[in-house]
Amino acid sequence: MITVLLISWLIVVGIQLLYVLFIFSRTAFSPQPAVPAPDSKRPVTIIVCAHNERENLTELLPLLQAQQYPVFEILVMDDRSTDGTQAYLENGLTDLSRVRFIRIDKEHGHVTPKKYALTIALKKATYPTVLLTDADCRPASANWLAGMADPLADTDREIVLGFSPYEYRPGLLNLLIRSETLFTAVQYLSLALAGRPYMGVGRNLAYRTSTFFANKGFYTHKNVLGGDDDLFINEVATGRNTAVCLDPETFTWSKPKETWADWRIQKRRHLNVGKYYTTGNKFRLGLLTGSHVLTWVLGLAVGLLVLVMELTAHSFTQTEWLLLLSATGVFGCRLLAFWGIVGRISHRLAHTVHWLLMPVMDGMLALYYGLAGIKTLFRQRNKRYYWR
Numbered sequence: 001m002i003t004v005l006l007i008s009w010l011i012v013v014g015i016q017l018l019y020v021l022f023i024f025s026r027t028a029f030s031p032q033p034a035v036p037a038p039d040s041k042r043p044v045t046i047i048v049c050a051h052n053e054r055e056n057l058t059e060l061l062p063l064l065q066a067q068q069y070p071v072f073e074i075l076v077m078d079d080r081s082t083d084g085t086q087a088y089l090e091n092g093l094t095d096l097s098r099v100r101f102i103r104i105d106k107e108h109g110h111v112t113p114k115k116y117a118l119t120i121a122l123k124k125a126t127y128p129t130v131l132l133t134d135a136d137c138r139p140a141s142a143n144w145l146a147g148m149a150d151p152l153a154d155t156d157r158e159i160v161l162g163f164s165p166y167e168y169r170p171g172l173l174n175l176l177i178r179s180e181t182l183f184t185a186v187q188y189l190s191l192a193l194a195g196r197p198y199m200g201v202g203r204n205l206a207y208r209t210s211t212f213f214a215n216k217g218f219y220t221h222k223n224v225l226g227g228d229d230d231l232f233i234n235e236v237a238t239g240r241n242t243a244v245c246l247d248p249e250t251f252t253w254s255k256p257k258e259t260w261a262d263w264r265i266q267k268r269r270h271l272n273v274g275k276y277y278t279t280g281n282k283f284r285l286g287l288l289t290g291s292h293v294l295t296w297v298l299g300l301a302v303g304l305l306v307l308v309m310e311l312t313a314h315s316f317t318q319t320e321w322l323l324l325l326s327a328t329g330v331f332g333c334r335l336l337a338f339w340g341i342v343g344r345i346s347h348r349l350a351h352t353v354h355w356l357l358m359p360v361m362d363g364m365l366a367l368y369y370g371l372a373g374i375k376t377l378f379r380q381r382n383k384r385y386y387w388r
Helices: 002-029 054-065 085-091 113-124 144-153 172-193 209-214 230-236 260-276 279-311 318-348 355-378
Strands: 044-050 072-079 099-104 129-134 137-139 159-161 205-208 242-244 252-254
Touching: 002 172, 002 279, 002 318, 044 054, 044 113, 044 144, 054 072, 054 085, 054 099, 054 137, 072 085, 072 113, 085 099, 099 113, 113 129, 113 209, 129 137, 129 144, 129 209, 144 159, 144 205, 159 172, 159 230, 172 242, 172 260, 172 279, 172 318, 172 355, 205 209, 230 260, 260 279, 260 355, 279 318, 279 355, 318 355
Parallel strands: 044 072, 044 129, 072 099, 159 242
Antiparallel strands: 129 205, 137 252, 159 205
8 A cells, every 4th residue: 555655646746747847837938029019900899798897897998998009999798787887888988989888688598698798799899809808807008909919910820818817915815816816827828838728718818709600609508607718718729729928018907806705606617617628628637636636635645654654663665665765756846846837937927926935825726626626526516606
């Protein structure tokens, strides 16, 4: 049993080291050209879906209006808002000439609310490229639109994946949110750069409307709450048609949840859609997450084993000592590689988590993923949550 434990630990740590060195390093060291001059040949429709977001819209829309880009429009989908959003959009857009809006007055049983709103928006978009964000997001600069649209100059590119960090707040919850957001970005950006894109985030995502309709939009998951970004990208993205944007000027900053209850509801929706991913993507992500959790779980088990054997005056065989030293060495290499490479990515991605906290983030995420996996096994099915 000791030999099996040590070999298992060596294998999972080795898998982790391979991911860090050969996949994550792509985001850490991938060159990112500066935001180019805007191109009037690629007009864009910015889409914002909003449900009771009047306060956020009053802050966001002027920032979108100020984007340095020659031809674009801003399309707001007012989804059954009751907070005065409609009145603001009807009467408060005097200085926002690029903004227009569509009001949705009721739900439709055949599709979830946000997917319905997005589908209508894509049908009504004036221009053939759309850039998506949320009402509670803020573009990092006036060059956000230009940077996200530029990769589509390549006619083979149909999708652009952006990054959306969460704002800093004091406390453990905010650290966990920023850590999980960073590591999710490490995964989806790195795998996209490796030619295996599997998701994007709707807070910062661009694609061609022709791609949406050629693949029947959200048809295969129209009744699944969530997934308007990651499930769609999971179905249609390929290594050839997908680009990644890492320039800090193209990020969109988001407001984090401030209570554990609100954050749990958000994460339930996110975790629920993962089961609809393609088999290949589920395997790659399962291997990554499972090996991450087991790296720490088996490491703790080995540590306890060594302690027990010391206290009971038992000793390892020569083979067991060799395995222990090998696994411990690989674990140390993996820990340092994670610290250095993911720390560099965090530096590139708006300093989301301080590099000194990388080991803390590493262990904390292993615990989080392990508990989330256990909870998913026992979660009651068919719970419904609104798309926000």
